[in-house]
Amino acid sequence: MSENTAPRHDDDVHAAALLSGRQPALTGCPWHDVNEMLQSAGLRPTRQRMALGWLLFGKGARHLTAEMLYEEATLAKVPVSLATVYNTLNQLTDAGLLRQVSVDGTKTYFDTNVTTHHHYYLENSHELVDIEDPHLALSKMPEVPEGYEISRIDMVVRLRKKR
Numbered sequence: 001m002s003e004n005t006a007p008r009h010d011d012d013v014h015a016a017a018l019l020s021g022r023q024p025a026l027t028g029c030p031w032h033d034v035n036e037m038l039q040s041a042g043l044r045p046t047r048q049r050m051a052l053g054w055l056l057f058g059k060g061a062r063h064l065t066a067e068m069l070y071e072e073a074t075l076a077k078v079p080v081s082l083a084t085v086y087n088t089l090n091q092l093t094d095a096g097l098l099r100q101v102s103v104d105g106t107k108t109y110f111d112t113n114v115t116t117h118h119h120y121y122l123e124n125s126h127e128l129v130d131i132e133d134p135h136l137a138l139s140k141m142p143e144v145p146e147g148y149e150i151s152r153i154d155m156v157v158r159l160r161k162k163r
Contacts (some may be wrong), residue, residue: 011129012154018031018040030159031050033049033057034050034053034057034058037051037053037057037097038053038097041066041092041096041097042095043092043095043114045090047082047140048078048080049088049091049092051073051076051078051080052069052073052078052080052085052086052088053092054091054118055069055072055073055076056069056098056112057071057112059148060112061112062111062112062127062130063101063110063111063112063127064086064109064110064111065087065107065108065109066082066089066110067082067108067110069085069089070082070085073085082086089110092110093110093139096114098110098111098112098114099111099113099114100155101119101156102154103121103156104129107126109128111128114128115133117130117131118130118131118133118136118154118155118156118157119131119155120154120155120156120157120158120159121152121156121157121158121159122159122160123159123160124160124161125156128156131155131157136155138153138155145162
């Protein structure tokens, strides 16, 4: 990872800052920027959060499962348990730094791009890929039951290789 790689897109950082009320002062140094992101979201920058944040955000926009991040952490010699990885991913999601995307009700991906967007799910390789169409929209919204409001719409378009 290069030292001048910014861990997040400006829009993503801005979206997370809106949740916390404090804009992080990003410098382009991944270690500093992860620390700033955690603090601006109201999370203590523990050693484990910093290490996992470095792995998550230091490579740009990504889609990872907890198992994928755990494997990366193990290869990077970061001493964390799978339970710690799950807890940290959920804390980062609750803080607005990650977006959770469920596929099939059995697989959950964590997306470092928290801006409004949708996904392709590539069935053959089990990959989640951003749909690069900012104008994609549902033509008709369902009627929302009394006492509820729509918090977010996640569209996942499933793709498989032609036979």
